[in-house]
Amino acid sequence: MNESSRRTLLASLAALGGAGLVAGCASPGKSLVGGTLAGRRRYDPLDPFPVIRAQADRIFRVTTCLRPFRAAGPRLDTERVGDHLVVHNYGHGGSGWSLSWGSSSIAVQKALSGGDRDIGVIGAGALGMTSALLAQRAGARVTIYARDRPPHVRSSRATGTWSPASRVALEQGLPVDFAGRWEDMCRTSFSHFQSYLGLAGTPVEWTDRYALSDIPFHEAHALRDRAGSPGFVDYHDRVRDLTPAPVDLPAGTHPFPTPFVRRSESLQFNIASLSDRLTNEFLAAGGRFEQAEFHAPYDLARLPQKTLINATGYGARALWRDESIVPVRGQLAWLIPQPELQFGISYRDVGLLSRRDGIIVQSSGVNDFAGYNDPNEQPDRAEAEAAVRVIAALMDRIVAPGRTAA
Structure with a gap:
């Protein structure tokens, strides 16, 4: 992006930021969500947003497991x-x-x-x-x-x-x-x-995760429950002390175009x-x-x-x-890594995690039943590109001037 385009984009972001829709993001090494929740600091639109370059031609491999x-x-x-x-x-x-x-x-x-x-x-x-x-x-x-x-x-x-x-x-x-x-x-x-934290090569690290939703989270969870699943166990309540509690972020305290955003922090294995x-x-x-x-x-x-x-x-x-x-089949689309990205996103049944060896994007399905009893290990390029397009559309809503949240 040239300097003229950058100034135009930042001006647009500043205008949108006043409406609490879009704001800048922290530079590498900072948290994606800046300031304290108590202060509800709005974003400084002069902070560059680390845009995820979610394009199909940046997929360098597709793997299944x-x-x-x-x-x-x-x-x-x-x-x-x-x-x-x-x-x-x-x-x-x-x-x-x-x-x-x-x-x-x-x-x-x-x-x-x-x-x-x-x-x-x-x-x-x-x-x-x-x-x-x-x-x-x-x-x-x-x-x-x-x-x-x-x-x-x-x-x-x-x-x-x-x-x-x-x-x-x-x-x-x-x-x-x-x-x-x-x-x-x-x-x-x-x-x-x-x-293994803090070692050369960063084999293990803490990263932020952002769950994005166009409807309240309790409604989204109800929809997933109604979609049915085999009934997998959930023991998160037994170990809630291991990781920080998720936090719902109000408008103006995050850069995302969705009305509901929840941040959590978790371990990541590179x-x-x-x-x-x-x-x-x-x-x-x-x-x-x-x-x-x-x-x-x-x-x-x-x-x-x-x-x-x-x-x-x-x-x-x-x-x-x-x-x-x-077998429970899972597929990853691997995008070329971007070192400035240090977070994960889940949105519209697609998950993204930026690792040191690549940005992985996967379709999670409407519930945990996705991939259940599917022994197919052949990569599906169309599925991979569809997942990447969800992230690309999300990025367009964040950075394109004049866009509003759908």
Whole structure:
């Protein structure tokens, strides 16, 4: 944008800002919403808005991922395969990264309970890497057996947001102690992720999220409820102390053109950087990767380690013939990263999260049922472009002079 165009745009924004519709945004390093809520400071229209360049030709890849959902929640029991002890650690739905350290803590404790200190881990995704690292920290020698290593695993195609209760179980038929076990896993994971804040490469960071709506949030939630869902559990009330409470932002205290805006703050996983750090930690502690592919449980009999942690995620459906695993398909459109963007947005069933390795845009559907029991892993370019167009239209309403909120 040349200087003349910039002055014209800023003048238009200033006029719109007086009506409480549009205002500038913080420069990089500032919060998108400036000032204090108590003061209800309006935006300084001279602050440049970090416009999201949501254009189809900026999509540099489209990826899909099958979340390994189990109605009964993650599988963490043990069984014998010949003379091998297998500790299962899979089936976390959309909560694999978020629950990884807590779930793996349980798996590693079971694996080491018999005194064995030579451990094999099957799978190199989020659960495999955290299981391996925790076993090493407990004094074990660890070998990871996997067909693929990061970034060529399903975990590398995850959204990368703190979502410990995302499609993790169904409300019906759970054991009475499941909620407590989930909370323990959640809190353990949250604690472990704090040690990755502020490190080179920013593997984990806090970012703002903005939920935008054209109707009151309670009405939007009622519409989603009426649309139906399988009945996934929701345990957010048990861990509300971990993250700040969401705040509804009045007009004039945010740059968005929608009448209802809610801000929250949450952990973000920059998965490329996080996976690289976990891999390097594992190798630096003497860990070994062995490329291997298994098609049935008895294939594990050839491994020298007698204690194994099965962290194969969705792959466990085929390997263990576990029909309790239901695929929940998710697709990400990847836009070229913009370092000045440090926030996430959800609007009209589309979510956006600006990560260091790309801006990810995905259709969430009208409720949590989207993608349920859909095993299709083929990317859908039309779906990706449609999601990006929703964000593009939102940006047009923010920056185009003379526009009014629809």
